[in-house]
Amino acid sequence: MIDRTSRRAREVTRRSRRVLRVARWEASRATGGVDRRTLLTALALLVVAGGVLGVGAATGAVGLDVDRDVYRVGVDPGSPYADAVEAEPALTAVPAEEATLGSTADLLVREVRADGGSEPVGVVVRAVDTRKGEAAAASFEEAVEAHNERLMAAEPNGTAAFPVTVTLRYVSRGSTLDDGEAFGGTSGTDDGGDGGGTDDTGSDGGDDGGGGSSDADTVDGSGSGDGGSDGDDGGGDVAGDGNADSGDSGGNTDDDGNDGWWPFGTDDGSGGLAVPSIGGGAFGADLTGSPGSITPPFPFASLVLAFAFLVPMNFLTQAYGSSVLDERTNRRGEPLLVTPLSPTEIVAGKTLPYVAVAVAVTSLIALVVGGGAISVLAVLPIAATFLGATFVGAVFARSFKELTFVTVAVSVLLTSYAFVPAIFTNVTPVALISPLTLVVFDLQNESVSVGEFLFATGPTAATAALCFGLGLGVYREEDLFTQKPVTRKFLDALAVRLSAVGDGVRESPPTGIAARIPGRVRGLVAVAFLAACTIPFVFVAELLAVAVLFALPVTVSIPVLLVVIAFVEEVAKSVHLYAGFERGVFARTDRVAVAVGLASGTGFFLAEKATAVVQAVGLTELYVGRAAFGSVAGLSDLPPPVLVGLFLAPLALHGVTASLSAVGASRDRTKYVLALAAATLLHAAYNFGVVSLHG
């Protein structure tokens, strides 16, 4: 026993030493590829760009207003409304006498004056009768509101300009905060308000870290630790400065643009990366100011910072993909393959430096933006998935060009998969499908439970592992150095994981765990296992489908979703069977087809049931979510026999449909496609039945 353990330990040491050797070699090669000259050139480019932007910012020619001047407003240059139009980037003023509605202007603005009055008493707006006209009118209305806020901010009489002061507080229902405290805070606020309204409130945000002035008391007195959250996040770095600024823009009067639709163009966005103000202000902190300064809780700044974690991944995957494909051109990797190193060791060694870089860069970003260990841990599975997907792409690709397309596809898909759900961080639990949500939580100083962490990172990590597994299957001489189409390599990669079923097919000697399974069922177990492995991909694909169809009306989205989900599951259950028949691992008989179909359906069913964690996180509260994962929700009040029947019904369904496509797959490609379509329809019909049963 001890003998065996020590042998194991020696083996592990030996292996890790090998992996490290490959890693060192890879690291030295990679740094040789991107040499000092390249880095200096890149640095010079960045410096030049920074300089140009700096000068531009100083002269006021630079601004990230993507919507600059998209609507043309005809307005008399002498009118007070012209100032409002001027200040709004999206609007451009056209002199009223030159403006013709529809051709040179989208909106005509004419003020109404009382007889002899100098101030306008009303305004008449005529817009083109199109959606553009409507949008222009709405934009104009906002511009006027923003203009009014600016006018009022300049008033000497603060109370008349901002007669209403608001203290906003977030509490949970039934919490024990007494009202006397709230009133204490309110009266404190007024003291600040007298001196000129919201400016004082703005400076509160900045002073809070120090927490000494009477204004700071205003905020602190009324409740739950604004100063605390500011102090934590500030930390004396750049974010700390943005912090004080954002306090200003939160309390200040000119951030009126924030009820606009596109946050990136608003004053809020350009007012600095305001983590603490918005992050801390999201929940738990108090906000005081005029009604215009109220910002809905939206973790915009945290999101922007979370995005910063994703940017380096794109560079990393490019370098990694190049390195893997480099091995394959001109059979350069062949010497390595004939060494005693196993493919797993080679790939692990080649990947290790990139993982290390990912960790280093992520930690650095976390340090800069104020994230903690959770941020780093949450980003790691994302990095692994980026690398895993790129690895598969680089092993499958035939040329650099093809690799470029694969890399772009990987970047776009994974970035949106990670980023888009995180937008909903404070809104629905569905946001937790992305590990980036954890980063947003972390930046907002919210706690993350272990369950949440596992739910968010589990599928991503599993996807990464499976990607590497898939690619490793074809990391062998006959696939690495040949120009096979991507689809054929994909089938190869799947077939490599299968074992023979039926008579008269070639059999390769089993290795590893497979050798311990009796030969008769070995093939079927492999089929079931492979089907189970598709679950993370199916999960991701279904969530993406839910996400994409989310915007459609329910009457359209539900039926489309049911068919899409059925299709995804049917493909997942049958594509490896097709690979098995095509590569001659399975005998082409109906008996074998039905057997592997049933095995595949069972494997898929078991894995699906294992993912009932979905329910725990409350995903099923969403209506669309219930359609996708309906079988786990709302069954508790049924009698046991029905329950068992319902529990086993999906098993029967998966078995039947998988066998159907397997029989098709055992013939040829056309028959497979037809059988797959039939299986999809059958599955969709079943899904529809379940959904209408549940209501």
Next chain:
Amino acid sequence: MGSRLTVARREIAGLRAEKTILLAIAIQLFIAAFSSFLVVGLVSMYDPGALDGAEIEVAAAGDAVEGLERAAAEVPGASVTRYEDPSAARAAFDRNAADAVAMATRDDGGGISVAVTAPDATVETTVIVVQLRNLLRAYERTERVERADSLTRSPLPLPDSTGTSPYFTFTYTVLIPVLVFLPVFISGSLVVDSITEEVDRGTLELLRVAPVTIGEIVDGKALAAVAIAPGQALLWLVLLELNGTPVANVPTILALMTALTTLVVGVAAAIAAAAPDRRAAQFLYSVAVLVLFGGATAVAGGPTNAVARLAIDSADPATTLTVVVYAALAAVAYLAVRRFITVNGIGT
């Protein structure tokens, strides 16, 4: 010319054989589909009222509560119920009878202070806060009018509110530029790959012994890369058009994006010629494109904004001039790059 076309045809044949152009189109389709989800998400955060009329119920108390009630009458989607004292209002909040609590009191300075309590961290919080803001703003407006005498300049009267789809501005200022410029980046990347791959596999040597000059080889590769770009953009603009989003000035937009593609392809060719290792070249190319486009977008009248204004039909002569300038810039840059490569060769 003939040899250039031959090289270009060979490039495109390579792309067709790999069918990867389909992947590129799939990516763009994905972006287009996902963006609707994205925008619904963002809009529901920022302007929940825009999606569906959310109704909120505010429990109010305090001596200035009539003002709140009057304001509630003006604001659709918010109603105010008066309670005798703060604790009664708070009790209503705690038993879910109200979405928020507002204590409106007059203070000594002549102002009004409102202490608002909103529920913490629930799905509806954003909606509630947005509606509260509308309510309080209406209140502020009426109070301001009453104090107009103390103001040196009174606020401008607001125009009547009109409904609009938030998706509109997003489509033109973000989605269309993204869809138009993605093919530009892909084309540049393709040229980097194409040149570094020839060097790497040693096939460039074979091409050199053929009766073509190095300039013609670069021309051919650039031609192929530039040729495939406008088609992809046109596909998207046509799809948007069919989907009910009219896109104006399509020829001008295509001219602009072709000019930019030429520019980017020129930069890519120069980088690939100077640094023939793919990793270094792609890295430099990514940085260069990031710098070029980041800079150009940030500066007023950048290509992103130009495309948005052209597409939404708000272009003025200055926008057209921008397109001409970009075209001239692209031509000059490409010729300079070609001269550079002819003189220095590739991979030296």
